[in-house]
Amino acid sequence: MIGFLIKGIIRDRTRSFFPVLVVTLTVAMIIFFQGFLTGIMNSMFLDSAVVSTGHVKVMTRAYKEDSQLLPNDLALLDTDQIINELQKDYPDYFWTPRITFGGLLDVPDEKGETRAQGPVYALGVDFLSTDSRQFEIWKLDNRLANGRLPEVPEEVLLSTTLANRLDLSLGETVTLIGSTMYNAFTTYNFTVVGTFKLNLGPVDKQMMLVDIEGARMALDMKSAASEILGFTETLLYEDKATVALRKRYNENHGASADIFSPTMMALRDANQMGTMVDFSNAAIVIMLAVFLVIVMIVLWNMGLMNGLRRYGEIGMRLAMGESKGQVYRSMIVESVIIGFIGTVLGTAMGLGITYYMQEVGLDYSSAMEGLTSTDIIMSNVFYAQVTPELYYIGFIPGVLATVLGTMMAGRAIYKREMAQLFKELEA
Amino acid sequence: MKMRRTMVFLILAFAIGQDGAISVQEIIQAMDNNLNAKSRVITSKMVVHGRRSSRTIESKNWVVGTNLAFTEYLSPPREAGTKMLKLDDKLWTYSPQTDRVIQISGHMLRQSVMGSDMSYNDMMEDRPLTDLYDATLEGSVEIDGRDHWILFLEAKVKGLSYPKRRAWIDKEWFLPMKEELYAKSGKLLKTSTMDGIKKVQDRWFPSRFIFRDELKRNSKGTEWVINEIEFNAEIPEGRFSKARLRK
Numbered sequence: 001m002i003g004f005l006i007k008g009i010i011r012d013r014t015r016s017f018f019p020v021l022v023v024t025l026t027v028a029m030i031i032f033f034q035g036f037l038t039g040i041m042n043s044m045f046l047d048s049a050v051v052s053t054g055h056v057k058v059m060t061r062a063y064k065e066d067s068q069l070l071p072n073d074l075a076l077l078d079t080d081q082i083i084n085e086l087q088k089d090y091p092d093y094f095w096t097p098r099i100t101f102g103g104l105l106d107v108p109d110e111k112g113e114t115r116a117q118g119p120v121y122a123l124g125v126d127f128l129s130t131d132s133r134q135f136e137i138w139k140l141d142n143r144l145a146n147g148r149l150p151e152v153p154e155e156v157l158l159s160t161t162l163a164n165r166l167d168l169s170l171g172e173t174v175t176l177i178g179s180t181m182y183n184a185f186t187t188y189n190f191t192v193v194g195t196f197k198l199n200l201g202p203v204d205k206q207m208m209l210v211d212i213e214g215a216r217m218a219l220d221m222k223s224a225a226s227e228i229l230g231f232t233e234t235l236l237y238e239d240k241a242t243v244a245l246r247k248r249y250n251e252n253h254g255a256s257a258d259i260f261s262p263t264m265m266a267l268r269d270a271n272q273m274g275t276m277v278d279f280s281n282a283a284i285v286i287m288l289a290v291f292l293v294i295v296m297i298v299l300w301n302m303g304l305m306n307g308l309r310r311y312g313e314i315g316m317r318l319a320m321g322e323s324k325g326q327v328y329r330s331m332i333v334e335s336v337i338i339g340f341i342g343t344v345l346g347t348a349m350g351l352g353i354t355y356y357m358q359e360v361g362l363d364y365s366s367a368m369e370g371l372t373s374t375d376i377i378m379s380n381v382f383y384a385q386v387t388p389e390l391y392y393i394g395f396i397p398g399v400l401a402t403v404l405g406t407m408m409a410g411r412a413i414y415k416r417e418m419a420q421l422f423k424e425l426e427a
Numbered sequence: 428m429k430m431r432r433t434m435v436f437l438i439l440a441f442a443i444g445q446d447g448a449i450s451v452q453e454i455i456q457a458m459d460n461n462l463n464a465k466s467r468v469i470t471s472k473m474v475v476h477g478r479r480s481s482r483t484i485e486s487k488n489w490v491v492g493t494n495l496a497f498t499e500y501l502s503p504p505r506e507a508g509t510k511m512l513k514l515d516d517k518l519w520t521y522s523p524q525t526d527r528v529i530q531i532s533g534h535m536l537r538q539s540v541m542g543s544d545m546s547y548n549d550m551m552e553d554r555p556l557t558d559l560y561d562a563t564l565e566g567s568v569e570i571d572g573r574d575h576w577i578l579f580l581e582a583k584v585k586g587l588s589y590p591k592r593r594a595w596i597d598k599e600w601f602l603p604m605k606e607e608l609y610a611k612s613g614k615l616l617k618t619s620t621m622d623g624i625k626k627v628q629d630r631w632f633p634s635r636f637i638f639r640d641e642l643k644r645n646s647k648g649t650e651w652v653i654n655e656i657e658f659n660a661e662i663p664e665g666r667f668s669k670a671r672l673r674k
Contacts, residue, residue: 062478073477073542104535112527175527177535182475182482183542184506187522187529220505260479 006337014309016338019302023342023402024349026295027394031350032384033287034393036357039385041280045237045267047200050137051123052100053270054229055237056093056246058082062259063226070100072181072219072226076262079225086230090245093232096134097225099124099215103178105208106187107166116166120176122208124215124225128153137235138209140196146170147194153214156190159204163195170194176208180220188218199380239277242266292397299335299405304412314413328410335406336399343398350394357384451562454576457601458594459555461630464658466491471654475543476647484541493554495667506541510672511550518547521672528672543649544617544640548588559584560592567598570605574598589616600624600631615641628658 009016049055062074079097086095101122109115127134140149145160147170173189180186198204216222249264268274317327361383469488474481485501496513500506508523518531536547560580568575575595582590589608597604608617618641623634639648
């Protein structure tokens with residue numbers, strides 16, 4: 001039966017060409033948009049996670065309340081112990097301490113007097129400990145504009161914008177002027193060994209990256225950290241799993257009334273990221289639904305036209321004794337085959353385009369430079385992402401729309417009057 | 428000098444004896460006389476009560492008039508060797524870790540000194556109150572069995588950190604036992620109290636101040652405990668040079 005139908009589809013190209021073409025193009029578009037949107041969202045989530053939020057992060061409750069003020073006097077203490085516990089309890093994530101702090105960067109002249117000075121937003125990141133993945137997830141090999149990566153805690157990287165503003169050269173000493181975790185005035189010397197460009201809009205305009213041990217020495221924060229960030233091993237953000245983890249952790253640590261007890265936040269809890277996560281999920285569902293409806297209507301229309309063209313054939317089959325149900329079912333099987341072929345071709349085409357955009361990307365630098373907000377971290381270049389779901393997601397609209405379109409068009413079969421068949425055939 | 432101070436006290440005692448006839452200006456003047464001197468050398472400790480723990484920072488200060496001041500921090504080890512120099516309206520700090528002399532200016536003056544409830548601005552503004560404020564007497568009150576005047580002071584010069592302040596002044600000691608420091612809008616910014624009043628070189632002087640930054644949530648305040656104080660000591664001029672910071 002199926003072999004017979006396939007032969008029919010191949011031999012009678014007018015029966016298959018346009019439906020396959022429509023399904024192919026539509027599935028290709030769905031695959032590409034899904035891959036592009038997923039790429040943008042995952043890239044944005046990962047960039048945001050790397051720079052500030054982690055996929056989850058742990059901090060004290062008091063720190064969480066005033067987190068906009070970077071209150072390091074409310075930081076977590078004994079972070080090694082907390083990290084060991086987190087690694088034991090949640091092994092699907094890797095955990096890393098982070099210190100976020102602000103201050104002034106002072107550049108001395110040869111006499112030690114101030115030559116240049118400017119505000120700095122600094123991150124103490126665990127770059128140098130054994131097994132750290134921070135250089136990898138920050139992609140610093142690619143983002144390094146000049147110089148080299150830090151090798152000791154007293155070496156720092158500055159954003160190219162900040163280094164240019166302070167007219168700094170590699171190897172120069174800069175003095176951080178800031179506050180310790182006890183709010184005492186502090187100064188600390190660092191050596192600039194490299195400059196970087198994150199390509200994440202305005203977020204790195206005043207940024208300095210330093211190893212966490214350097215930050216701890218500068219800010220008198222021995223064994224302390226502002227936050228502990230957790231990342232999934234795959235680096236892909238999974239909202240439901242992350243929210244469940246946050247809920248479980250906070251339930252386990254919720255009994256204490258101590259304002260310095262740890263609490264966990266998921267990526268969606270920070271900087272309106274929840275809206276972005278929900279938008280991303282909703283956008284994909286809406287996009288699929290819209291495409292499904294459009295394709296269904298197109299194929300319905302094509303089925304109706306096809307029905308007219310095959311009016312005689314269907315009449316003949318009915319006149320020869322095939323039941324209306326048999327004819328209807330054979331047309332649906334035929335549409336499944338057409339949908340399947342179209343989806344396979346569309347998926348191949350869509351994956352090809354998505355893969356191309358994954359490698360090349362869409363450069364949006366000029367538009368991003370106009371942004372001034374640093375709350376939402378977004379890449380200057382939008383990349384698509386080929387994910388495993390792209391290999392099968394096209395089958396849902398591709399086959400379903402073809403079948404539904406055929407089912408609606410095929411209803412005409414049941415309207416044929418058997419008594420009229422021979423008259424129609426004679427005509 | 429001693430003679431002049433005795434005369435001031437006699438005049439004040441006489442004035443008070445005249446059924447409270449002492450003027451507000453005289454109260455402020457007497458208060459300034461107690462708190463300010465031609466020069467002073469102080470060894471003190473600052474106990475900063477944080478939300479988690481308390482830290483004690485010991486220092487030695489050399490002060491001449493209101494324009495020259497030099498501070499050297501003695502402990503804890505991280506702060507030891509840090510020095511500060513005030514020359515007129517300029518403030519420099521030196522840290523041995525960085526071997527840098529850095530001028531503190533602009534918004535940095537609003538930062539806390541060593542994590543305490545005092546800012547650099549608080550350290551800078553130690554001119555006599557009579558030069559800075561117009562005062563009005565709001566009334567009298569008894570606190571802990573001692574009589575106090577309540578004075579309200581409003582700035583007569585621009586640019587002060589606290590354009591308004593209210594002081595509870597002990598009628599015998601001529602010291603502001605309690606002060607509330609306000610912004611121009613009337614918002615309470617800081618409070619200070621003092622205790623352990625002792626007679627030091629013919630003047631009443633507290634052995635402990637307690638400052639509290641009211642803008643810091645859950646602030647537990649900072650104690651400034653005077654271990655030793657010597658008024659009108661001879662201080663060589665070389666003490667107040669930038670070169671001295673690195674020595």
